[in-house]
Amino acid sequence: MEQCHLDIYGTLELEQTNLISSTLYNLKPFGSTGSDVESLSSYILRLANAHCVSTPKLTNNIMLPSFEEKYQLFKLSTIINGFNNLTVHSVHVLEKLTCRDDLQKLTLINFRNVLSGTFLLKRHREWCPLCMQNMKIPYDKLIWNITAYEVCPSHLIKLESNCPNCGKGQTVIPANGKNGYCQHCNCWLGRNEHDTSLSDIDDESIYKSTEIESILEYFFNKDPIDKKHLINSLRKIDRYLSEHVNVKGFFEGEVGLARNAFNRYCKGKGSPTIEHLVALSSRLNVSLINMLIEYGVKPSLETDQLLPKNRKYNEEYDYERVKQYLITALNSNRYVTIYEITEEFGMNPTTLDTNFPSLMNEIRIQNQRLQKRIRSARAYNHKKDYAKVKKYLEALLHSNEFIPISNIHKELGMNSRTLANKFPDLLNKIRMKNKRLRENASVKRDPGEIRYRPAIDKKYVGRTLQNYLNLIEDKPIYLIRISQEIGISHESIKRHFPEIVALIHKKNREVLDIKKNKRKQELRQTIEEMIENGVYPSLNKLHDRLGYSVSLEFAEVRKNILKEFGIKRFI
């Protein structure tokens, strides 16, 4: 052996050092950045390999005794790379057993304040065969465990989940086996070249993976993320969306998230799934990092993503602008019509009166003072203007558009009474035409179209509601669904048919009660059968037998039944 190949280390003063021997080998985790760091499950498998024991032996015999609470560690191994209590305990125990202090970075604990655990982690192993091939010693990357990470952005291929030799899937922590090899046939899982065509990968998947890599890199070796930054970012996004799009439609159509859920996140209740966050990031051109650190969050939508927004509500800053506008109008001593103000802000006169009663009143008084001069300037001259107005009205009459009378005198700048006095026949004909159009109108309107309300066919609606009432037998039929099918809002239905609506609600409640009682009976019968067969009726086993989760209410029923049988605690 040539001496020049050996490393020379400094002298160790044993008397000055508190040497502590670790229970498990002090293995160093692989990966030096957030995107290529090893997963905790991979580390556990390597530890088991190093000690020549199976992973269940390592987890159950060596790790479990150190746990304060009892976990079925092996059973819950699919979530060990995330951030729940099991992960925190596992990291704590393993750091103690290996005398290391850097195992937390093998998990997603840093993200526990800002991400939902739902749909966060895959339930099986996935890997990039090309990355695997390039590793000197194979290991599973933490990032491969994240559900939304579907493709490897470096190699532009989809992650693989089945062994190329036997075709079987791989569990997150196999009982036996080695990282990089199939746990069933021991075949190597890496590969030199990929045969997957690029067309299999969409831009959205690449975007998702790239964004996930970026946040894992950024928050690597940092403290857990503070949730307040994400909340503030989401609020900024909420304000932007409220101004530009139909928010509900945007969330349901573009993000796949309920508006209610997003409201909760803005208030700090709950956390979004990583899929939803990435979708928001993608649609609004805000990077995930910026969203999480609340830096430079300037959402922007592509023009073709802008959805029609019919109205604006509760826009406080608009009210402030309206107030300033009214004060300026008042001080200018200029005749500012109420119509002009409503046009400027798209607000209804009633709304203006409600919010600015005194200012509106002062403007009206000022307008009355200036009215004489305005009247003379606007006065309709029968000799001069008759032909022009008549031509305009005849054109309206022959068009197929619905033009409200109120819009006509505004358009012509004429007093409504003057118009009615000078052109009674034409106006009556236009009214008749409008009535005909209204009766033939479909209920659904395009955004921006002039609105008018169709008359409700009370006989038809009453009969239809009665039919729905008769149809309620074993399933409730909610008013929302009925209103959608009839095409009339549930508010109107309630207003016109309060008695039938009350009957529908009552019958729905009865149906739900019957369903509940049926389930209670089924629950009791199942529990009795299980006890007779010597099987403890745990919630999980009941779920397996019944085929549905036992809700809180039914869990209480179960407890009472167990009391009757004198079973007080878990076996």
Next chain:
DNA sequence: GGGTTACCTGATCTCGTAAA
């Protein structure tokens, strides 16, 4: 210009279900 009617939007709550 005020009142009425029909409808829309947003917020909030309850409850059931499914995932972890």
Next chain:
DNA sequence: TTTACGAGATCAGGTAACCC
């Protein structure tokens, strides 16, 4: 068992069109 989510119900506040 806990947590997240969605459907449905309800209420408050707002707008447009129409009538008087």
